[in-house]
Amino acid sequence: MTLFVKKVFPGASIQDNGRPGLQRFGLTAGGAVDTLALNLGRSLFGDKSNTSVIEFSGAGGKFIVKRPSFFASTGANSTIKLNGVLKLQAEVFSASEDDEIEVSSISTGFYSYLHVAGGFLTAVHFGSRSGNIRAGLGTILKTGDYLPYASPVNVKISAIKMRNYTNCNKIRLISGPQTRLFSKKIFDNFLKTEFTITSSRDRMGIRLGHQGKKFDTKSGLNVLSEAIEIGDIQIDGQGVPTILLNDRQPTGGYPRIATVISADLHKVAQIGVNSTFKFTLVSLNEAIKALKDFTDELSDLENEVFNLTRDPSDIDNLLSYGLIDGAIRGDEYEES
Amino acid sequence: MIAKKKDIVFPRISPLGDKGLLIEFGNHFEISSNKKALALDFLINNSLPKGVQETTPTLISLMVRFNPLEITYGHLKEKILFFLEKDLETPTHLGRSFVIPAVYGGDDGPDLEEISDLMGLRSDQVVSSHTESQQQVMMLGFGAGCSYCGLLPQVWNIPRGEKVKPSVPGGSLLIALRQTVFPATPMPTGWRRIGTSPCLTFNLNKEPKFLLNAGDSIRFEQVSKNKARSISDDILWETFEK
Secondary structure, rough: OOOEEEEEEOOEEEOOOOOOOHHOOOOOOOOOOHHHHHHHHHHHHOOOOOEEEEEEOOOOOOEEEOOOEEEEEOOOOOOEEEEEEEEEEOOOEEEEEOOEEEEEEOOOOOEEEEEEEOEOOOOEEEOOOEEOOOOOEOEOOOOOOEEEEEEOOOOOOOOOOOOOOOOOEEEEEOOOHHHHHOHHHHHHHHHHOOOOEEEEEOOEEEEEEEEEOOOOOOOOHHOOEEOOOOEEEEEEEOEEEEEEEOOOOOOOOOOOOEEEHHHHHHHHHHHHOOEEEEEEEEEOOOOOOOOHHHHHHHEEEEEHHHHHOOOOHOOHHHHHHHOOOOOOOHHHHOOO | OOOOOOOOOOOOEEEEOOEEEEOOOOOOOOHHHHHHHHHHHHHHHOOOOOOOOEEEEEEEEEEEEEEEOOOOOOHHHHHHHHOOOOOOOOOOOOOOOEEEEEEEEEHHOOHHHHHHHHHHHOHHHHHHHHOOOOEEEEOOOOOOOEEEEEOOOHHHOOOOOOEEEEOOOOEEEEEEOOOOEEOOOOOOEOEEEEEEOOOOOOOOOOOOOOOOOOOEEEEEEEEOHHHHHHHOOOOHHHHHHH
């Protein structure tokens, strides 16, 4: 059976590791924007395979459980409720038939995730269930949908420590083949500028706002269409920067001033609308060191998972228990 | 001639992000640069170095994506320099050839008259010139299965249109700069549309799902609107199976 989508806001989709290897055919890999959140959830369920999750962008939804299973939420700081009772993020909870799960109030961060034990079993294209609007692949959530999911197997009521990475104000980048199309003065200015995340953002890219001069190129508007890498920061004809993300166009002719390093992609994607940040230039070696650290962090997640002695969903007066130290970050309730 | 200090020597290899490497064969379009990019693409895929995940050829460059924890940028660059010593001018492999039916003019090609005016030809001459031209798939990009084909004869060197159309259907034949852009999904475009094929080259029910690959050859064939109604994507994949 399935999860019924009672209400969902635009921008929610099923996501997994995406479809790498098809950029030469005009299709970028897609996949979950926040790979740390994706893997935090997978670690809770002991999933080694390419299980899929619901990705929310900026707003959540309401769901009715049609078969008992186990769920968890990760990613941006959001409120998750089971039949109106608050649940903690990064903790597995059980839900019975006709229970209502609500994900709402995404506060710090932008992308929030709802995991189910074993993953969702929606349509597969090129080995992935990832929703891609432009190419018409995978599943984009709509109110009234039924989302099939796997039968839960050997699920433990477990938890993992949430991380605080959804309000970074420093994002690392490296220069690229087209950096030279910008004068040194413009590039230095770019690195000094405080940028704002605008509401013009989706899985394709994030348009940045800033005070002050535009980032003019010397000759960049004549760039021939070239492959675009995830994290590339393109400067359009108006001098406005856009960070290109998972569902970006495969190729493009706007000059790219620099590229966000792989280890910071999930961080930049999680910065909330109207939040500000600056870029820091690093070397290729530093970027690869950061990637290795991030890769190690992901593979160590399974060792951080701990079992909860009781199923919190069975505890009606959960908040009266002294759970605040240890299992959770500690500041969740200050915001609600 | 002695190169000035700031002159760039092509092919130029540089990092593109921390998992990518870009080989550029020039800084303006030349068909010879595209042929070199496609030849290098073939050579790399023919003996794929460990750690290389995918290659994306475009008009005058090739992007190689790799796992830097399996192969270093420096080591990959060395391997690519080795390939670059080979003769990239002489094709080492032949792409496949396809004949693609298309309806020209009318609702299917609303800009045919405008293109004819720009080219100083009658619209039937424009269509003949287009259908007689053997075009190479130089790259795919912009959207899923959207191929950039060319080069058409010099008389087709016309600029992009000034207005952007919010959406043209998959199968449109879009013209500018001696190229035919042939999308497989709906897309916005500033290019002029002279015709539409009843066939889409991206079909989830077929294998391969993407029919065209960079390096393939295509020629368009004019069909009537009536005939187009009876044509499905099957005919392209049937050609492929032969």
